[in-house]
Amino acid sequence: MKNLSKNFFLCGIVGWCTEIIFTSLQSIRNHDFRLLGVTSLWMFPIYGLASLLVIPYKFIQKYSFLIRGTVYTFFIFLGEFLSGRLLTKFHACPWNYENSPLNIKKVIRLDYAPLWFLFGLFLEKILKR
Numbered sequence: 050m051k052n053l054s055k056n057f058f059l060c061g062i063v064g065w066c067t068e069i070i071f072t073s074l075q076s077i078r079n080h081d082f083r084l085l086g087v088t089s090l091w092m093f094p095i096y097g098l099a100s101l102l103v104i105p106y107k108f109i110q111k112y113s114f115l116i117r118g119t120v121y122t123f124f125i126f127l128g129e130f131l132s133g134r135l136l137t138k139f140h141a142c143p144w145n146y147e148n149s150p151l152n153i154k155k156v157i158r159l160d161y162a163p164l165w166f167l168f169g170l171f172l173e174k175i176l177k178r
Contacts, residue, residue, distance in 0.1 A: 053100060056100035056103065056176055057097040057098075057100040058097065059100070059175060059176075060096050060097050060098070060099040060100045060172060060175075060176075061093040061094065061096045061097035062093075063096070063171075063172070063175060064092060064093070064095070064096020064097070064099060065088055065092060065093055065096060067168065068086070068087075068088045068092060068096075069086030069087070069088055070086060071086075071164075072085075072086045072087050072088070073085060073086030088143075089143035091132075091136060091141060091142075091143055092143065095128065095129075095132045098128055098132075099125065099128070099169075099172050100176065101124075102121055102124060102169065102172055102173065102176060103176050105120050105121075105124060106173060106176070106177075114170060117169075117170065117173065118166040118167070118169055118170050119166065120169075121165070121166065121168075121169020121170065121172070121173065122162055122165045122166045122169055124169075125165040125168065125169055126157055126162075126165065129156060129157055130153065130154070130156055130157050133154075133155075133156025133157070134154065134156060137155070137156065142156065144156070146158045
């Protein structure tokens with residue numbers, strides 16, 4: 050249980066920091082060189098849930114990084130979908146992808162799959178320690 054709470058905190062912090070960097074770099078497209086990154090307090094527990102990726106890892110650790118990354122992408126999309134739909138019911142979802150042509154119910158962007166693939170493998174390295 051101690052490891053789970055430690056990993057939850059670690060994934061929450063890593064997710065938050067990654068999101069701030071990602072959103073600040075996106076501001077360059079808008080010619081905003083202040084590089085302001087944004088996130089939400091809701092995102093900490095959502096990213097923290099990525100600590101549960103250790104469960105599928107136990108079953109897929111012997112497979113190639115392509116299979117592992119695909120499995121992580123699936124679970125990250127699942128978590129994003131479920132948390133996004135729940136928060137939307139309370140008008141509290143901090144993201145809305147309705148302007149993306151590859152969105153599902155405004156809470157998932159399929160074009161983000163490569164990013165989640167890499168993020169899942171990155172978290173694997175962190176959680177394996």
